[in-house]
Structures are given as C-alpha cells and as structure tokens.
Amino acid sequence: MLHVLQAADATKHLNKVILRNASDWRQLLELTDTLGQNGTPHALNACTLLHRLARAVVREGRGLSERARLLRSFDSFHKLLGMVSTLVPDLNNMELTNCLWALATLEASGDAEAALLTQLTAGCAKYLDSFEPRNLALSAWALAKVGFVDKAWCRLWADEVIRKLSIFETRDMTNVIWAFATVHWRDEHFLTRFCKEVEIKAEHYSPQDVGNTLWSLATLSWKNEAALAAISKRCFDTAVSFDQQNLSISLWSYATLGYKTMNLFHHMTQLITERIKTFASQGIANVVWALAKFHFQQKCLLMTIAEEAPTRLDEFDPQHLSILAWAYATLEFPNRPLLSAICQTAIRKMDSFNAQHMANMTWAMATLAHKDERYLQVLASKAMEQVRSFNPQECSNLVWAFALLTFRHEPLLKALSFRSQEIVSDFIPQNLGNTAWAYNRLGYRDETLMECLVKEAAGRLKECAGQEVLDLIESISTGGYEDAVAGPEWSLLLHWAGQKYESVHDFVKVSSQMPLGLRKLSDFDKALAVQDYRDHMASFSLVGLGFTYTSKLLLEMGVILLEGSQREQWQKQSREAASRITGTGNESDVTKNAEAQEGLKVCRTVCVYRYNLLSVTGQRCMVEPTAVTSGPACEAFELGLFAAILRHPRGGDGEFQALQACARACLQELGCNPIGAPPLDGSAIEGELWLHVSEVPCLSCVGAIAQFRHIFPDIKIHISFNLGRQPSQDGTSSASPQANSSGSVVMHGPRDATFRSAARLQVFSPDKGSAGSVHPTRRDV
Numbered sequence: 001m002l003h004v005l006q007a008a009d010a011t012k013h014l015n016k017v018i019l020r021n022a023s024d025w026r027q028l029l030e031l032t033d034t035l036g037q038n039g040t041p042h043a044l045n046a047c048t049l050l051h052r053l054a055r056a057v058v059r060e061g062r063g064l065s066e067r068a069r070l071l072r073s074f075d076s077f078h079k080l081l082g083m084v085s086t087l088v089p090d091l092n093n094m095e096l097t098n099c100l101w102a103l104a105t106l107e108a109s110g111d112a113e114a115a116l117l118t119q120l121t122a123g124c125a126k127y128l129d130s131f132e133p134r135n136l137a138l139s140a141w142a143l144a145k146v147g148f149v150d151k152a153w154c155r156l157w158a159d160e161v162i163r164k165l166s167i168f169e170t171r172d173m174t175n176v177i178w179a180f181a182t183v184h185w186r187d188e189h190f191l192t193r194f195c196k197e198v199e200i201k202a203e204h205y206s207p208q209d210v211g212n213t214l215w216s217l218a219t220l221s222w223k224n225e226a227a228l229a230a231i232s233k234r235c236f237d238t239a240v241s242f243d244q245q246n247l248s249i250s251l252w253s254y255a256t257l258g259y260k261t262m263n264l265f266h267h268m269t270q271l272i273t274e275r276i277k278t279f280a281s282q283g284i285a286n287v288v289w290a291l292a293k294f295h296f297q298q299k300c301l302l303m304t305i306a307e308e309a310p311t312r313l314d315e316f317d318p319q320h321l322s323i324l325a326w327a328y329a330t331l332e333f334p335n336r337p338l339l340s341a342i343c344q345t346a347i348r349k350m351d352s353f354n355a356q357h358m359a360n361m362t363w364a365m366a367t368l369a370h371k372d373e374r375y376l377q378v379l380a381s382k383a384m385e386q387v388r389s390f391n392p393q394e395c396s397n398l399v400w401a402f403a404l405l406t407f408r409h410e411p412l413l414k415a416l417s418f419r420s421q422e423i424v425s426d427f428i429p430q431n432l433g434n435t436a437w438a439y440n441r442l443g444y445r446d447e448t449l450m451e452c453l454v455k456e457a458a459g460r461l462k463e464c465a466g467q468e469v470l471d472l473i474e475s476i477s478t479g480g481y482e483d484a485v486a487g488p489e490w491s492l493l494l495h496w497a498g499q500k501y502e503s504v505h506d507f508v509k510v511s512s513q514m515p516l517g518l519r520k521l522s523d524f525d526k527a528l529a530v531q532d533y534r535d536h537m538a539s540f541s542l543v544g545l546g547f548t549y550t551s552k553l554l555l556e557m558g559v560i561l562l563e564g565s566q567r568e569q570w571q572k573q574s575r576e577a578a579s580r581i582t583g584t585g586n587e588s589d590v591t592k593n594a595e596a597q598e599g600l601k602v603c604r605t606v607c608v609y610r611y612n613l614l615s616v617t618g619q620r621c622m623v624e625p626t627a628v629t630s631g632p633a634c635e636a637f638e639l640g641l642f643a644a645i646l647r648h649p650r651g652g653d654g655e656f657q658a659l660q661a662c663a664r665a666c667l668q669e670l671g672c673n674p675i676g677a678p679p680l681d682g683s684a685i686e687g688e689l690w691l692h693v694s695e696v697p698c699l700s701c702v703g704a705i706a707q708f709r710h711i712f713p714d715i716k717i718h719i720s721f722n723l724g725r726q727p728s729q730d731g732t733s734s735a736s737p738q739a740n741s742s743g744s745v746v747m748h749g750p751r752d753a754t755f756r757s758a759a760r761l762q763v764f765s766p767d768k769g770s771a772g773s774v775h776p777t778r779r780d781v
Helices: 002-020 025-034 043-059 064-072 075-090 093-105 111-126 133-145 152-167 170-182 188-204 207-219 225-241 244-257 262-278 281-293 299-315 318-330 336-352 355-367 373-389 392-404 410-422 429-441 447-459 467-478 488-511 514-520 523-539 546-556 564-578 594-600 654-668 699-711
Strands: 606-615 620-629 685-693 714-721
Touching (some): 002 025, 002 043, 025 043, 025 075, 043 075, 075 111, 093 133, 111 152, 133 152, 133 170, 152 188, 170 188, 170 207, 188 225, 207 225, 207 244, 244 262, 244 281, 262 281, 262 299, 281 299, 299 318, 299 336, 318 355, 336 355, 336 373, 355 373, 355 392, 392 410, 410 429, 410 447, 447 467, 447 488, 467 546, 488 523, 488 699, 514 523, 523 699, 564 606, 564 620, 606 654, 620 654, 654 699, 699 714
Antiparallel strands (some): 606 620
16 A cells, blocks of 8 residues: 555656646656656656647747657657557546647657557547547547548547537637548538537637637538628627737638628728738738639728738748739739739749649739739749649630730640640630630641640530630631631531520520610519510620621621721721720729729720711711720610620620710710600611720620610611730730820720630639638647
8 A cells, every 4th residue: 555655656746847847848858767767657647748748849939840840859759659658548538638639739740659649549539428528629629630531530529529519618619620620521410510509609709719610611611601690790799809810711711601791891801901911921812812702892901902912922922922913813903013023023932833823823914914024934934844734724724814915935835735635625615715715816826736625625515605615616717727627526516606696696686676675664574674685695605706706796787897998097096095095994993093093904995986976856966086994884774775794794894885875975965865755766866886896895795786776777886896915926915915105095905805704713712721720729638
C-alpha cells in the first residue's frame, strides 16, 4: 500500500514540475527523460507533457509551423510519442482528447505520429459514448486538422454528436461542423439535425462561431434556409465586432451558398469598406469574389479596394491576383491603375502561376479591354511551359482572351491548338464555339483544328444550346474553311443552323406585329404579352446570330446594309460623333471614379445614329450624328419597342437607345403616337434612320429593329456594324483598345456582341486551404 501511495505522490509531483515549466517547450522536452525512470511512465504524466508541449509552442505566437517542425525533430519528442503509444489502452477520455489535440496542433505528419493517431482514434471510438461534448468536439477538430484519411470516424462521431447535440455549447457545435467540412464529409441526416440546433442557438453564436459555421455549410454545399436566416440575424446584430477574417469568410460563404439578404450585405460591405486596410490579401480576394458571384456592384467598396490594393499586390499570391482581376471583370468595373498594377505584379510572380491563374487573369483583362503587351509576352512564355497541363476551359478561355486583346503569339497558338485537339472530347459545347471564333478572329489558319471542332460539334448537337454552333459556323464561313471541313458533319451543322435561323426568322417576323396589337389590350394583358415575347426570345439560347445570319435577317426586313463609299463616309461621320462623347457617355457611370470611367470607355458598345423625319402634317425633325453608349436598361413601352433579356437586360444597348430616340422624336416633336390610333400613328412618318454599331447587333436589337420597321413602315433604316478589333499580321492590334489621345471613346468596339459573354469562366471557389477558412481557436481540454 505504501508503494502505491509513493507512486501516486511521485506522479503528482512530476505533473506539478511539468505544469511549472509549461511556458518553455524546450524545458518541457528535457523532462521526457525523467518519465519512466522507475518503470512504466504514468499516463497522466505522459499525456500532460505532450499536451503542454503543444500549448507552449502555440503561445510563442508567429512561426508555429517552424517551431512545431523543430520540436518534432528532437529524439526526445519521438521517445515521448513511443511512451504514449504504449499507454493508449490506459488513457481516459480527457487524455485521449488532449493527445489528439496536441498532435494536430503540432502538425504531426510522420509515420510514428500517423501510427499513434490511428491508435488514439481507435481508443476514442471504444469509449466514445462516454465522451462529453467538449471532448467530442475537440477530438473531431483534431482528426480533421491532421487530415485523418479514414473517414469512418466521421460516422461514429456524428452519431454520438446527434445523441448529445442538445447539450452542446455553440463553440463545440462549431468545431464539429468545421471538422466534417474540412474532411468534406457530408451526411444529410446529420446536417438536417445540426441545422435545427443552429436555429435554436444562433442567438448565442460568437463572431467566430458565425464565420466558421457559415464556411462549413458553404463548403458542404448545404443550404438550410431556416438555419441561415437565424445565423444571418445574429450576423447582422454582431457584425460590427467581426474581425476582417470573419467578415470576409462570411460574405464568401453567403455567396457560395447563393443566400442573398441585401440589408445584411449592405451592412457588411459598409463595415468592410471602412476596415479594408486591415484585410489580408486572402480576405480581399474573398470579398471581391463574393461581390462578383452575386453581381453586387458595391461601387464605394470596389473603388476603395482599387485605391488600396495596388501598393499591396506583392502580398497577393497568384490565385488571389487572378480572383481580384476576375471579380472586377465580372462586375464590369474597370480601373486602369489597378489593372496595370495587377499585370505588373503578375509579371513578377509569373513563375508561380498555373494554367488556371493564367487563363482566368487574361480572361479578365480581355473582358475589360486592358492590353498590357509585356504581361502578355511573359504569360505566353510561361504558358508554353505548362500548355500540356491546360484543361479545356483554360485552353478556350486563353485563346478567347487573346482574340479580344488582338494578341497573336504563334508558337502558343500552335501549342494550344494541339492541346485542344488532344482533349476535344472533354470540351463543353461553348469551348468549341469560343475556340473556333478566337482562332478565326486572330487570323491564325488551322484547318486541322477547325475540322476537329466541326466533327466534335456534329457528334454532340444534342448538348448544344445554340450559340456555340452558330459561333463555330460563323468562324468556318468567314474564315474560308468550308472546303477543308466539307463532309457530312459540316452539312449536319449547316442544316441545324438553318433550322435555328428559320425559327428565329419566323418568330421575329410574327412578333414584330406585337406592339401594334397592344392597342386593344388591357394593361395586365399588355404585360403578359411583353413577358411572353421575352420568354420566347430567351428560349432560343442565343445572344446573337453572328455577322452572316444577322445580315441576312436584316436584309429580309428591308433594312439597308451600307456598302462601299457610302459605308466609309458614314463610318467617318460616326467616328467623329463618338469622339465628342464626354466621360463614358453614360449617366450611370458618373458616380464612379475617374479611373473606372476611363476603363469603361473601351468597354461600352457605341452606337451612332442620325435621322431625318417628316410627318403627314408637314412637320420635320432632324438630328445630326449622335453617339450613345450601352448602359442600364431604360424601358419606354409607350414607344412600342421592347428589348429581351439575353444573359442580361438588353434595353440599354446602344442601338436600342437609338431606336427609342427616333421613336420618341416622332411622339414628342411630330405629334405621332407610335402605337396610337391612326391617322397620327407611326405610319404617318416617313424619312431615314442611319445607324452605326461598334459590334454585330444582338438578337434583342434585331427584334427591336423588326418592331420599328412594322411601326414606322416608311422610315428607311440604313445600318453598318463592325466585327470588333482585328489583329494585324504582326500580331499587334490594328485598332487600339484604349481611348484616344483626347480621352474620348474610340469608335471600334472592344468585342463582338455575340461573344461578349461567351467564355464561361471556370470560377475557382476559394476553399478551406486557399480562401481564408477560419480555424477554430485552440482551446484547452
């Protein structure tokens, strides 16, 4: 009996020594040699020493990974692990949890550590039904933190957690859901029960609980409306106390889940705007990604980031740089100084770029018409090294971007063509159309590639929505590839496109009569008719028909397509009119800073119009060449013109604005109601309307032209339009994408409307490791 008491006293004494030296991990490590001097070490001493070693390493602050690595290199540490391994069968709940927590905190990764983790996990599973909530939570956190590969533990822990969930504190709930999300273990039964408990306890959540829970649900793609509503209320109430990490990760999570509450978003973005200087690069990337995901153009925040980020871009890794560029492009918010700084930083960091970074960033620069030759040259050299690793989306996005930027790098185009042909079976239909369009626009002739794309498209017509096939056909036709691709596949595509064109033609012809039919309808029935028109137009899954089919359809309407000297003279007048535009030419942009407006000058579609009208009453109305730029939709149903929604509302397109201006002049200046009763209706006007557009009119604008022709049968329409910028033979742009020296809008558009939104960017959702996941605070057991 005396021997037992002496042993107990010795164990207690040693534990006191361990606790007394707990602030210095080096001194603690020296105590390893005193364990087991008189036989087998006591479990309490071994587990306490391992636990306190981990705590001491954490408390020294920054450099945790380096200190943990140093600690694990000592022989005495491995001796301690061996002692714990022999004691696992004797460990209690607290000791098992403490050991798991210590190994996770010290980032254990060696074979000995892995073996011990397996033993400890088995020990936990044996006694799991006796674990308290805190032990369940911290052990789950530890297993996830070390990336324990056998996910069978998740089922065991989940069952036990469900049984005791009602008595869990919020931080323990958060650690459990974070653990399952970290190892990507998704169980509907568990998540349903967990979210019910969130509803009950959300009002007690700390900022850390809110951020981690939202991140976990987003990572697991689990959208529970009731739980999210409860968390959102708590988030709104406590957001002012959130740190930058919880603000950014919460916003990212909402966007990932597609859960949008505008009051909360305005509140959060206001806080972020005020604190943006405290945000790390990862937090900034999360924020702009979320804004882009929701198409939430929070101008004040975007301008603040654009002003703050350039001096800090060296802190951004390639993924964060590409997210930043992608988000501003998606939000159509160009800022030249920011884009230039991103390109310069990318040049310095290009050695660390992978295929996705290169494709996404260059897509962004092309979308915002920002051409940096040095960036493109450096990127092309790097892409040549990695071209074999490009996936279909990356191949397609990169050549699409090169085409918009009129950048021609023949060795890379050749390599990307070869790579595209290798993996063409993995292309989505959109990749097929975009690739064909890009190579044709760049003037890079590759018959083998075009033949490959045609065969692949013909074999997958059932997967195609429509636009990609028309893009492909347009490229083959305008590029002179018909002989090279002649065969049954090409004939099949032409037959399919012909049927699509006839469907569009018939609908446009019939729907052109709709405005005059509205005279007899009630306001409710008018709204239904307009909505039916828009739904039918959207059902074609087309943004535009391309140059060839658009020209054909306009001719059949009786529209005059300008040619020769008449076209040249009108285009000259149009350029002069466009040069007189101040700012971006769009009132919606006046609140944006000067840099953003400068960028938007080359992103807006430009339409120049003039008209000369005469009414049956003898009144005349004339307008000299006037330029307008694309912008927000502006409805004016009393004019009898209706725009469709093709990827986005088209009521603000330049040519639609021009049609509206002419119709408004008939109504307000000549006293003829376009859709009123005869005789002073649209048929009482004769004259001419001239249009020049910087890109091929979209399907919505073609439909509006048809409506205009029916309302005003005696107004002749003359039109010319561009295909966009074309590369010269040396690969440089024959039409600069920048504004001219006077700061006015350059007439040639930066892109073809048919392809403006054609490239479906493969969005990289920031994940746990790369987007700022917030690890639970390490807590003592």
